[in-house]
Amino acid sequence: MGFESEYIWMNGEMLPYKEATVHFMTPALHYGAAVFEGIRCYDTEQGPAVFRLKEHIARLFDSAKVLGYEKLPYSEQEIIDATKQTVAKNKFKECYIRPLVYMTSQTNFGLCLEGSEPHIGISAWEWGAMLGEDTLEKGIRANISSFTRHHPNVAMTKAKVAGNYANSILAKTESVRLGFDEAIMLDPQGYVAECTGENLFLVRDGKLFTPYTATVLEGITRDAIVKIAQDLGYEIKEQPIARDQLYIADEVFMCGTAAECVPVTEIDFRSIGSGTAGPVTRDIQSAFGKVLRGNHPRSAGWLDYVY
Ligand code: PPE
Numbered sequence: 001m002g003f004e005s006e007y008i009w010m011n012g013e014m015l016p017y018k019e020a021t022v023h024f025m026t027p028a029l030h031y032g033a034a035v036f037e038g039i040r041c042y043d044t045e046q047g048p049a050v051f052r053l054k055e056h057i058a059r060l061f062d063s064a065k066v067l068g069y070e071k072l073p074y075s076e077q078e079i080i081d082a083t084k085q086t087v088a089k090n091k092f093k094e095c096y097i098r099p100l101v102y103m104t105s106q107t108n109f110g111l112c113l114e115g116s117e118p119h120i121g122i123s124a125w126e127w128g129a130m131l132g133e134d135t136l137e138k139g140i141r142a143n144i145s146s147f148t149r150h151h152p153n154v155a156m157t158k159a160k161v162a163g164n165y166a167n168s169i170l171a172k173t174e175s176v177r178l179g180f181d182e183a184i185m186l187d188p189q190g191y192v193a194e195c196t197g198e199n200l201f202l203v204r205d206g207k208l209f210t211p212y213t214a215t216v217l218e219g220i221t222r223d224a225i226v227k228i229a230q231d232l233g234y235e236i237k238e239q240p241i242a243r244d245q246l247y248i249a250d251e252v253f254m255c256g257t258a259a260e261c262v263p264v265t266e267i268d269f270r271s272i273g274s275g276t277a278g279p280v281t282r283d284i285q286s287a288f289g290k291v292l293r294g295n296h297p298r299s300a301g302w303l304d305y306v307y
Pocket of ligand 1: 197
């Protein structure tokens with residue numbers, strides 16, 4: 001499945017896919033001066049519904065603010081509406097949605113946002129589970145990356161800044177070349193931070209643990225999983241987590257919009273727990289799946305219907 005679609009929304013216009021281009025001299029392309037979101041739309045009995053759209057667009061605006069754009073040319077509501085129009089115009093039932101705010105300038109080519117203009121585009125395409133459909137059941141193999149995750153005063157970890165993802169590309173490429181599916185990254189203190197595009201949880205003695213948000217992205221899936229797990233009666237603690245706490249966990253799973261909720265069954269050649277998706281992970285995955293498809297009490301607050 002490719003990432004083509006019929007239309008991409010760009011700066012207020014719905015453009016045919018081939019016309020949605022940017023010039024080579026766009027500063028964003030050279031310096032990673034862009035912020036983005038990853039959002040998913042699911043097919044439900046009441047039609048296509050976007051999961052936590054309002055929160056994703058709020059984070060897009062927050063990311064732009066962190067980068068240095070206080071004001072964007074559109075309101076949050078206009079971008080919410082444009083996102084739904086992009087899904088509708090492409091007649092998608094299920095898709096991944098990628099809004100991007102990027103630095104452009106006619107006059108200044110350089111490392112300062114002053115004198116530049118933020119442009120906005122929104123694309124959508126049909127993208128199944130990022131790490132493969134079977135991994136939701138079977139789990140994945142990960143390693144601890146040789147690359148450290150961002151120091152919070154080097155790259156802004158609360159913002160999905162395109163340039164920050166060079167770090168993810170280093171780690172993910174290394175892991176895949178070594179034969180793993182995904183990289184687990186440690187923060188500059190050596191504690192577990194997150195994966196290249198997912199947050200991480202571990203389960204021990206029936207309790208869930210996840211790193212605090214100081215050095216990681218405040219994942220919207222992470223937040224949903226915390227609430228769903230609490231609904232199910234699980235206790236959750238946010239705390240620093242060391243590498244070997246992952247090795248001796250009963251279960252480990254990662255979660256994010258693109259990846260969804262994926263068991264991690266092996267880390268650094270050590271099987272985690274039974275080496276298969278554990279019961280707590282399955283319990284949470286199953287409730288999460290119901291939420292996404294409109295079959296859960298949480299769905300009402302978290303699904304935004306396209307029509
Ligand atoms: N950490 C990072 C670094 C990250 O990029 C993501 C999302 C998350 C955690 C989980 O956040 P959330 O989607 O709000 O639950 N990563 C996006 C891009 C992934 C990609 O490979 O591209 C995503 O999942 O859409």
